[in-house]
Amino acid sequence: MLVLSKLSRSLGILCCLALVAGTRLRGAQSESALAPKQEFFELKVRPLLAKNCFACHTDAKMGGLQLNTRENLLKGGKRGPAVVPGEPESSLLIRAVNHTDPKLEMPPPGKLTSDEISILELWVKDGAIWGKPSNATAGASSEYVISPEQRAFWSFQPVRVPPIPKVTDRSWIRSPIDAFILAKLEAQGLKPVRPAAKTTLIRRASLDLIGLPPAPEQVDDFVRDKSPNAFEKVVDRLLESPHYGERWGRYWLDVARYSDAQLTAEGDRREVYWRTWFLCAQSQRRVSRRSCGCNRSRFPGTHCGLCAVS
Numbered sequence: 001m002l003v004l005s006k007l008s009r010s011l012g013i014l015c016c017l018a019l020v021a022g023t024r025l026r027g028a029q030s031e032s033a034l035a036p037k038q039e040f041f042e043l044k045v046r047p048l049l050a051k052n053c054f055a056c057h058t059d060a061k062m063g064g065l066q067l068n069t070r071e072n073l074l075k076g077g078k079r080g081p082a083v084v085p086g087e088p089e090s091s092l093l094i095r096a097v098n099h100t101d102p103k104l105e106m107p108p109p110g111k112l113t114s115d116e117i118s119i120l121e122l123w124v125k126d127g128a129i130w131g132k133p134s135n136a137t138a139g140a141s142s143e144y145v146i147s148p149e150q151r152a153f154w155s156f157q158p159v160r161v162p163p164i165p166k167v168t169d170r171s172w173i174r175s176p177i178d179a180f181i182l183a184k185l186e187a188q189g190l191k192p193v194r195p196a197a198k199t200t201l202i203r204r205a206s207l208d209l210i211g212l213p214p215a216p217e218q219v220d221d222f223v224r225d226k227s228p229n230a231f232e233k234v235v236d237r238l239l240e241s242p243h244y245g246e247r248w249g250r251y252w253l254d255v256a257r258y259s260d261a262q263l264t265a266e267g268d269r270r271e272v273y274w275r276t277w278f279l280c281a282q283s284q285r286r287v288s289r290r291s292c293g294c295n296r297s298r299f300p301g302t303h304c305g306l307c308a309v310s
């Protein structure tokens with residue numbers, strides 16, 4: 001459980017960073033009335049694409065295809081244009097949603113309803129008119145809109161409990177997560193390798209979680225420990241280690257474009273306070289006067305505002 005809660009915490013932090021780093025809110029449009037074809041797109045087509053396609057065809061660009069603008073639709077993916085305006089029968093997108101070609105059936109989770117397919121066909125037949133461009137001049141209005149494409153960004157998706165995949169070799173499964181790995185292996189006709197030796201396992205876990213190899217006595221302890229939860233104890237120890245925060249916090253600091261180089265400037269040391277706070281938070285250590293880098297006795301007259309210094 002500790003593993004899961006740590007992972008979900010890391011994901012939470014990543015999501016916050018994605019919010020900071022990845023979202024651009026765009027100015028709302030000022031015109032009110034939409035032309036009927038644009039209105040059809042906004043009311044019927046865009047929500048359908050947002051619900052069923054954007055998760056894989058905006059930022060993720062699967063198959064090289066982005067369904068976020070008319071230009072990208074016409075440019076298409078690796079197979080060429082996704083749509084020929086006016087000709088649903090020759091449009092790849094329509095063929096994909098109709099499951100015409102067994103090698104390209106979209107969306108992957110299951111077929112759209114026949115009503116939804118008709119909407120897309122009608123839209124393509126009518127010239128595949130896109131809605132209003134969503135990159136209106138910033139500042140044109142004080143209101144901000146989050147477009148459906150932005151809303152489909154992966155980190156804003158609600159956490160869902162996915163169905164556990166069915167597998168043939170059930171005896172290999174120890175936790176439901178294993179089923180996801182095994183299902184992929186079985187789909188590729190592969191078999192899992194044999195379990196690793198204890199000395200290998202502790203080395204892998206240690207390098208993975210804290211970025212450092214285990215000490216010889218930690219390896220000996222683990223090899224001697226015959227209890228069924230011996231490995232769990234190792235993982236718990238590693239997750240409790242302050243090095244866990246240093247190792248994994250580094251990735252999130254990269255995402256936030258953190259750089260130590262900024263610290264060379266005389267005087268301004270706020271970044272280092274932030275880094276220390278961040279790494280402490282990753283390690284779930286209480287950020288206190290002692291653990292926070294902005295300790296007043298070290299840097300008199302300043303503190304980062306994030307720690308417990310009053």
Ligand code: HEC
Binds near residue numbers: 053054
């Ligand atoms: C779960 C992810 C996912 C979703 C959702 C999804 N697609 Fe795809 N799509 C893919 C992948 C992966 C490929 C590449 C498949 C291949 O090349 O065999 C692809 C390829 C395509 C292509 C062909 C691109 C090319 O040029 O090769 C079209 C057209 C397409 N998708 C349309 C759609 C439409 C329309 C929807 C929504 C109704 C949709 N997809 C939803 C994953 C997805």
